[in-house]
Structure formats: structure tokens, C-alpha cells
Amino acid sequence: MSRNIYAFLAIILLLLQNCSGQKTDTKFYDKDFKWSIQIPKDFTKVSAKEWAEKQQKGENALEETTGEEVINEAKTIFVFKTDDMNYFEANYQPFDINIDGDYRENNRNVNHALYQTFRDNMPNARIDTLSSTEKIDSLFFYKYETKIYLPNNQILDIIMYSKLFDKKEFTVNIMFTDPKCGKEMIDAWKNSKFEK
Template sequence: MKKTYILIIIIFTLFVQNSYCQTNELYNEMFKWKISIPTIFENVNIVESEQFKDSGKKMFENSTGQKIVNKSIKIYSLKNEKYNRFIANYQPTDSKKNYSETFKSVYELMNDALKKQMPTAEIEFSISSEMIDKIKFETCNMKITYPNKMIVNLISYSTIIKDKILNVQITYENEEKGQLLLNAFKKSKFDK
């Protein structure tokens, strides 16, 4: 009986590990971007994707008192459970001028908006840049700790490629699933 129980645990563990290792190969022609996303992440339907985008827009508008015009166009929207998400979108731009400063300003406003909307949450915030397949991405890291001790991480990457701003947002509360998404994005390939 004990051997059967141990065998069941081993098989279950191998099954879980294998499901985490299987990936879907995604390719975006516009950015010539290849990424392998673990199969545990599923596509988000368009209605849920728009609701998620609208809730963020409303939070920002309520905090800043400014009307936001969101011209982003969805590339991918994937999730596993409620808070583990991978979102990629783009928007046209006609300027590369001071993009680092623009990115920093937008995310400082977002940080202020989150602090107004969630005054009891602890928010850690940093801006940096990171190279992904020889392309410089502006990066924002936010770690939000709620009063109930739940932690949600939000990492945003953004760059300009061929007059388009490519935005990638990885949100997670499950550390292991978050690392799967971060590793997948950091291994992305962009054909130049």
C-alpha cells in the first residue's frame, strides 16, 4: 500500500512538471517575434480582455482626473488563474524622441494612481532597462502587497520597433508561474 501511494505521488509530480514544461510557440509577423509560452496559460477571450483593459483605464482616469485615449492593439492576452497574466499589445508612434523619459513619466503616474486607489497596500516601484535579444526594453517593476498579505507583481516591458511601441505586461501572484512567463519573454527572439 505504501509503495502504491509513493508511486502515485511520483507520477503526479512528473505529470505536473511535464505540463509546466510544454509550450506553445507563438509568432507575431509584425515584430518578427517568436516566444514559447507554457501551455498552462490560456487565451483570454476578447470580452474579458477588454474588461481588464477598461478597468485599468478607469482606475487611471479616476486617480488623475484626465481622460485616457488608449490606442493599443492586442497581440496576445493569456492567463492562468486570475492574477497570472501575459499581455502584449502595440500602438503606432511617430517619435523615438525621449522614449525612456516618456516611459518613466507614464509609470510614475501609474504608481501614483495605484497609491491613491489602494492607500493601504504597500507598493515597491522601480524603473530600469533590459536587453531582450539585443533590443533595449524600458522596464517597470511593481510589487503590490495588499493588507491581507497577498502579493501581486507587475512587470512591464516596452520598446519601439519600426514606428510601433511594443508593450509586454507580465502580472503574477504565483511566483512559479510568474517566473515561467518572465523566462519565456526573456528568451524571446526578434528577427531583425
Template sequence: MKLKLYFLTLIFGFCIGCNSSAPNEEKSKLETYTSKEVGWTIEIPEGYKQLSKTRMEANEKKGKDAIGKVTDEEVNTDKLIHLVNFQKNQFNSLIATAEIYDTKQNGDLLASNQPVKKMIYDTYTNQKIKVDTLSGTEVIAGYKFYTFNIKLYGPSGQVLMDQIMYNQIINGYDFGVTVNYNNETDRGILMNAFKNSKFIK
């Protein structure tokens, strides 16, 4: 089984939530981000700051280490393109990635998502984290995205964080966005940023 790299961003997002403080040292002047690979532009909301490449790589390593505890699969992220990652604080962020996707080689996107969803679930439960998950679809900016919702609970049953993963093939890339939030206000801000983003068709 080929480990789908995009799903690692769910784990990366949780690593941000558990191990990071607000990104005071990160870039703060960027107002919009454009991906030439996907042909996508998003406005970064006021109060959110883009993470540096160094921070993203550190979060990636933590995610890979966590997944390595539940699978013998080699986790190779060489082909994963980190597009943009911005956050307000340790629990509220948006992460976007892209990975070249060949349907002839990798098969149907929805089918290829399924085994890795289980791997994500197993990774969390292996850390004694209670999770609820839900899969579905949602239309964003004219594209029908596959969705994977995760709700993470603390030891006493309180909700720690919600994560929503979106992915779809765009311009030959498995384009993915993960939204992490712990309150409805920031959920609204992040979702509005994604829903109002633009694709060149």
C-alpha cells in the same frame, strides 16, 4: 500630456488579479503567438490560456475607469493593439501590446514614460493600495528594454502581486510586455517564455 496607452496594461493586469477567475472558457489550443506588426513570436507555456478579445476589452474598461479617477486626461485606447494576453490564474499572466510610436512627434521614449509612471502609482495609491516601484533596463532577445517594476501590498502588508513592465520601440511600435505574478515558479515560467521569444530583425 499624451497618456501613453501601454502603461494601462499594468492597471489591466491588476484588474485581472482582483476580478477574474481562471480563464476556463478561453482558448486553450494555441501554443504560439506571432505578431506581424512587431515581428515577434512567443510560445505560450503549458497550463496558460489565451484570453478572449471580450475578456481583454472588459479588463481594459476597468483599467480606464481606475485611471479616470486620478486624471482628467481622456483615455483613448483606439490606437492600442492587443497582441496576446495569456494567464494561468488571476495572479499570473503575460500581456503584450503595441502602439505606433513616432519619436519626432512623441519625443524620447524614456522621457515619455516618466509622467505616466507617476500616473500609474497615483492610480494604485488612490485605491489605498501600498506600492513600491523600481525603474531600470534589461536585455531581452537582443533588445534593451526599459523596465518598470511594481510590488502591490495588501492591507496587512502581505505582497499581493508583482508586475514587471517592459517597453521598447521595435519596428516603429512602442512594444510592451507586462508580466504579472504572485510566486517565483510562475515568474520563472513567464520570464522564460518572454526571454526565449524571437524577433525578426
């Protein structure tokens, strides 16, 4: 199973946490993936130190659900937020099909583990999921959507995009309760570019 999902779960556990940061309105470029993206304005950059602390909570929740140790090899590319309910995160980790197995099967296992972890940690919520693929700048990504209907009548949308680049798994996570913020993040992601 992918060692990356702990970072994704950390986003969920941030719902009740505060992270300090600074406002941004900038174009971001990652040289490893030759990826450029315009971060929506009024998003705040989450500090690496605070994000690392939150990731540990996600790892612990996943280990409790799966009964397996999570090995942390994910590297954060960025984390931005508008508030404690709307997050935009990108990361990568090593993935070698000769060691980690079939990537498509891995995605199915990750999706199942995510669903079960949400179910275990949010027993009073209704959870709907959808797996598909989507093309971003002519590249196909695995897409896993989760819609969580919380008991307080709030809806939490979580979208995870992932793709294997040689021996690196690249992942973008979008979480929101505010549809306007969600649209801004989704539009930014869909308009991002990968140099060929």
C-alpha cells in the same frame, strides 16, 4: 503620456474577475514585430471580447487618477493566464516622437502615473518600484517593476517591458502572485526571439 497604460492597469483590475478561454501549449509568432515566444504550458488564452471589457475599467481608473482622457489606440497581441492572479499580456500602440514627444521622458511619466494609480486604488498596500533597462535577444527594453504588498499578506509582482520600434510602442506585461508562474512567464519572455 503613453496611451498604453490603460491596458496595463486592466490587468490589475482583473484580479477579481473571471475570463473564459482555452488551454494552450504553443509557440506564438507576431509578424509585425517578427517576434516568436513559447507560451508556458497550462496557460489559458483570454478572449478578446472579455479583455476589451476589462480594459475599459483600467482606462476609467487611470482617467480618475490623472484627470486626463485616455485615448485607446493599443492593439492587443495576446493575453494568457493561469488563474485570476497570474497574467501574461503583449500589446502595441502608435508612438511618434514628433507628436508624442521624447520616448524616454514618456516612460518616466507612464511609471509615475502607474505608481499614483496603484497608490490611489490600493491605499492600504505597500508599493515598491524599480525602473531599469534590460536586454532581450540583443534589444534593450525599458523595464518597470512594481511589487505590491497587499493587506492579506499576498505579494503582487508586476513587470512592464516596453520598446519603441519605429513608430510603434511594443509592451509586454507580466503580473503574478505565484512565483513559479512568474518565473515561467519571465523565462518565456527572456527566451523569446526577434528576427533581425
